[in-house]
Amino acid sequence: MSPDTEKPTTPTFARLQEQVAAEKALSGKADEKRELQGDGEYVEPGATNTVSKAQALDNPLSGISLDRLEEMGRAFAREKGLGEYEVEFARGAQAAQDPLAFESLPLLSDEDKEVLRRETTHRWSHPAMLYFLVICCSMAAATQGMDESAINGANLFLGPQFGLDTSKSNPDAGRNQWILGLVNGSPYLCCAVLGCWLTAPVNHWLGRRGAMFLGAFISFAGCIWSACTNSWGHLLGARFFLGIGIGINSATVPVFAAETAPPLIRGALVMQWQVWTAFGIMLGTVSSLVFYHVGDPSGAHITGLNWRLMLGSALLPALFVMLQVPFIPESPRWLIGRGRYVQAFESLCRIRYTKLQAARDLFFINALLEEEASVASGKSAIVELFTVARNRRAVQASSIVMFMQQFCGINVIAYYSSTIFRQASFSEISALGASLGFGTLNWVFAAPAVWTIDTFGRRTLLLTTFPLMALFLLMTGLAFYIPESSKAHIGVIVLGIYLHCMAYSPGEGPVPFTYSAEAFPFYVRDVGMSYATALTWTFNFIVALTFPRLLDAFTPTGAFLWYAGWNAIGFFLVLLFVPETKGLSLEELDQVFSVPTFKHSAYQLGALGHGFRKYILRQRVEPYPALYAWEDGTIAKA
Known part of the structure; x- marks a missing residue:
């Protein structure tokens, strides 16, 4: 031829x-693409x-x-x-x-x-495997929740068990309060300095599934170790080790869920992390109540069997995760990033109804990853996290929501509610019962966020709930001035804590991990999520470490007013520096974070004034121009 x-x-x-x-x-x-840098x-x-x-x-x-x-x-x-x-x-x-x-x-x-x-008319119609994967991620979250709250009831016994008397008559009370705070906070210290930063290499070598399995195994082993300790130093080491598993899972699982979820229900599926963390917190309070009266059956050989069972019970959800992980598909995005296209397609076929949908998503994900790679400057991911303007704004916004999750006051209640209720004149068993009520409400009121987070948006939920949390903590703190002889003393304290929990659960509860998992572009997502989770665990550790001393130095009233003030600050931080991410694909968020911070803040202050004139002063005002107008298939930048 x-x-x-x-x-x-x-x-x-x-x-x-x-x-x-x-x-x-x-x-x-x-030229448009280069502007992303x-x-x-x-x-x-x-x-x-x-x-x-x-x-x-x-x-x-x-x-x-x-x-x-x-x-x-x-x-x-x-x-x-x-x-x-x-x-x-x-x-x-x-x-x-x-x-x-x-x-x-x-x-x-x-x-x-x-x-x-x-896909658009039946948003929740997906293959069973997708929901099995969601269940596995949810159990990983429940593992973390139990790891966090199992210490709540145990706190009633650890002081006497290890000779850590915190009564005011003891000259070493201050030292002992710091020790108890350190034991409570040690997992979160480990998360901040070690666990979260292991996420990137662990994910690189083991994948999302392997990282989840490793995190669950460490939690499983850490719970057994915690239950077998014989000194506060020994328990400190066990709980520090536990933090490695918590850190890996907290930085991996939300990203895993985000990478496998269809865009229309991504927020709802990712926020399952917080819903089931809340479920785990509730299980931790249940175990505290169930094992409270357990004694040593031999009468001599096992001291503190009740608190040991409380700490050890958290191994159950970790065991379920280890049994589920072998049967779930790997993240298609992670597989594409490793050049394993056939496995990525097979993975997508397991969580999409048709091969057409799997082919569409695989082709688009590959195009997006190549686009992000072409935008990357060749610097390390950590450097690009802080040198690329789009990434810096994502860091700023995720830092705010993660920081405020700790300083809104919820975790001091989750870790120390039994101690708080004891100071409010509850008996030990009543304090544990009231803590169970807190844990139950935390879970029940997180459930509506499955719908609200993609209906009203992340930012709207935060701006609505921060003022409410500030108000309810103020109410709780002032209730300690009510005479203890009055029935209202206990009633108002419990009501304030419960209302604060109900405001937290659909807002600052699910939003931070959902927001952080979706804010970063893929090429810095592992490092970005590691940074965000390390930040939240750092402040989680600070909260857990300082609260025993804060409670003694500030009194319960001062402690609650301290966190009420932080909720008021949180409202303005979100208003000025946290853009909305509702309804956008992971890659479409590039445009949202391209708006300079000072322009975004100025716009939001103007919108606040406009709303005050319209809804408070009841004035007739012209509609306020939108920062982004999503109309007729175009984006009009107002």
Whole structure:
């Protein structure tokens, strides 16, 4: 056959990408992408710069013709070892360009369109394997919750057991209070300085599933160790070791859930972490109450059997996680990042109904990862976390929500509620019963956030609940002035703590880990999540360490007023520095974080004044311009 009659060579996927990049460069697309490394584009209020939604969100597939997308899909399937699914990838590549525009795609059959249509009309209809994965992640969260709260009831016995008398008549009371605080807070110290920072290497070598299994195993072993200790120093070491597992899981599991969840229900599935952490906290209070009256059956050989069972009971959810992990699929994003495309496709097929959906998501995830890699400057992920403006704003926002989760006061109640109720004149068994009520409310009122977090948004929930938490802590602190002889003394204290818990559970409870898991782009996500969780565990440790001394020095009234003030501060921090992330895909968040901080803060202050005039002063005012207007498939930057 002569050269003139040879069949044209099928273009490779890499060659097609080069052609697309050249076409985008000619249209100015490359300039838009490079702005992600600076402060990003921002148009002053009143400007009329309106661009297509795909362009404004830096969708790497925007502007590519359908024919070219079909070619790219086929080439991608052939070169990644998925040639038998070439047709599915041709269709999936076209559908990936705009998930809402599939109705006009000629390659799709009526059956294909019905499947894609159902994604939006039946948001919660997904394969059972996706929900099995969610259950596994939820049990990992319950493990953490029990690890945190099992110490609550044990605190009533640890002082007498280890000779740590904290009564005011003891000259060493201050030292003993610091020791008890250190024992309580040691897991969170470990999380901050070690556990969270092990996340990146552990995830790199073991994957999301392997990291989750390792975290559960460490928690399992740590619970057994804690139950077998014979001195406060020994218990300190056991709980510090426990923190390695807590740190790995807290930085891995929310990211794992975010990477496997469909965008329309991502927030609801990711926030299951907090709902089931709350469930674990409740189980910890249940175990405290159940084992309170347990004594040594031999009468001589096992001292403190009750508190040992309280601490050891947290191994049960960890055991369930270890049994579940072998049966769940690995994160497709993690597999793609390691070049394992066949396994990534198989993983997606297990959590999507059709191969078309799996092909669409695989093609789009790959395009997004390549886009992020092209934006990256070649510096280390830690350096890019703080030198790229878009990443710095994500760090700032996630730092605020993580810090405030600790300083809103919820964890001092979770760890020390039995001690607090004892100071309010409760008996030991009544204090444990009241703590169980707290744990139950914490879980029950976290459940509505499955719906509210993607309906009202993360920011709205925080701005609504921070003032309420401040008010209820103020009420609780002042209630200690009511004479102990009055029935109202106990009643108002319990009511204030319960109302604070009910305000926390749908707001500052689920939002921080959901927000942090989605705020960072993929190429710095592991490091970003490690930083965010290390920050929250650092302040968790500070709260747990200092509260026994704070309670003694400030009195209960001063301690509660201290945290009420922090809730008031939290409202303004969220108002000025935390943008909304509701309803956006993980990659679309680049545009949200491109707005400079001072412009975002100035806009929000103006919106606050506008709302005051409209709703408080009842004035007639013009509608306040939106910072982002999501209308008719475009983003109008107001």
